[in-house]
Amino acid sequence: MDNKHTIVIDTLGSDKGPEAIIEGAKMVLDEFPEINLTIVGDEELIKSKNLPSNRVKIIHAPETVTNYDNPIEAFYKKANVSVFKAVEECAKDENAIGIISVGNTGALLVGTLRYLLDEKRTRPALAAILPNMQKGFTCLVDTGASIDCGPSQLVEFAHLGTDFMKKLYKIENPRVGLLSNGSEPTKGNHLVKETHPLLAKEEGINFIGNVEGSKALSGMCDVLVAEGFAGNQVLKNTEGMAINMITEIMKFGKKTGNEEITQQIAGYLMKTYDFESLGAGIMLGARKYVLKCRGSSGPVAIRSASKILINIISNKTFYE
Amino acid sequence: MYERLMKLIKENLPDKDLSNAKPESRLIEDLGMDSIGMMMLSMSIEDEFGVTFDAPVTFKTVQDVLDFLAKNATK
Structure with missing residues (x-):
């Protein structure tokens, strides 16, 4: 060798x-x-x-x-x-x-x-790199390595995601969102409410505020921070919904005699959202x-x- | 030794207020350590005190760790 x-x-x-x-x-x-x-x-x-x-x-x-x-x-x-x-x-x-x-x-x-x-003894986080609606990618971190987290861990995830998107996507100042049930700073569970002000004042983090699940892959942020439990739900729901949509499109094509065009659409979507093509999650840290x-x-x-x-x-x- | 150990515990639990922690405090139930945190703590203890764990750590309380270190610490 x-x-x-x-x-x-x-x-x-x-x-x-x-x-x-x-x-x-x-x-x-x-x-x-x-x-x-x-x-x-x-x-x-x-x-x-x-x-x-x-x-x-x-x-x-x-x-x-x-x-x-x-x-x-x-x-x-x-x-x-x-x-x-x-x-x-x-x-x-x-x-x-x-x-x-x-x-x-x-x-x-x-x-x-x-x-x-790593030298800093960072607790690793499992990130998923997902295609977003602006023809770019969003780094969702964490997706399950740490099911329960504290606020400072979420801040650490923001740094890990930011460093990754700078290095791998050449994004100069990655926009960081915090997954929540509403975009207002007052929304969220205890963890989100405690983390929000920490991210807002954290040096080196371009924090854009809370991001709702429906906007997770809108492209409004380059890094989406969540505790492992919530991040895993976003990941699995996104995949599940993509599969459901593709299946419905195929059914519609069969029912209406438009199979050729719906197969093309389904093929495009499968290529975009298929985890076999996307490959893998990455352990940051x-x-x-x-x-x-x-x-x-x-x-x-x-x-x-x-x-x-x-x-x-x-x-x-x-x-x- | 207690202060050195509490410093390591604090590093693994940055969000916790440990000002009321005592030797009898339970690592998981009272201080909020999780299984990955326990593993990271055991690795920190290995480095700080010159000990080696060849099995998963089963310490219940801070005192359990101190008792172990009193017998086994090499630095």
Whole structure:
């Protein structure tokens, strides 16, 4: 193996099985000759796919963290968990630019805490980069790494999101919104009401005020800050609504004999909002890039997530 | 040692008023620590006091941590 940039891929945890993730790794090798891979999981299975040994390092770690496991206990009690081994390898390998995992989000967070915390010991946040109505992208942070938060944590999220959008989208002064149930400063739960004045006076944050859920992806802000519980609801509701709308459009086309045009519309919407194409969420606050694909991800999501990492090191924007 | 430990706890709970915290205060129920916060606290304790945890921390109170450190701290 030479000193090319390396991406670490955790193959375990996908609803579609490790084969789908290894297939995604193969797509990456075919499309991006400038990249090497470290593939973590069941060594025998990975070897059986005959990937080029001069570009692929295999790490045997066949154990997983299930949704019924406590990720912190699993970290100490299970010796060969793929996601932990993958994060550890990413931390140790100087050539590794980041890790892609489809596995348990809590386990990925624990691994990141243990091996990839930044110097400031920032508590990581899981951000989703979502297409907005102004042909740009909005960084929604947090989407589930910290379900309950305090006000100072939300301020920290605002900084993480701001830094990310400056670096990745070349936005000079990213606009930061605070997710609330009304745009007025008096609206919101205790957390939002306590956070609002802190964000308003925080240096380095271009705070535009509260943003309602219906405006989350309007493009009025570049960074939308929320506690993990609320942010996750926005993310899942957005995806659910997009799927419902596309399904209804397809039904309408079938019913009225306009299938050709509705298929084109549905295809465009699927391409814009499909999480397989969008690739992954990103763990902000880590020393290297930690990308989390959805549990139902297949090969395309792995390819898309790898493209994100390659864009980052090529100094391009996230989805360029 | 108590002050050094409380400084670490405060770093992990920046929004909490810990002025009334006592050695018998419970980390989760009284001080509001969550599971990720406990993990980050354990990592801070490892660095600050030169100890190593090879299992999830199960401290209930501040005093439990102090008792552990009295036996195991190397710095």
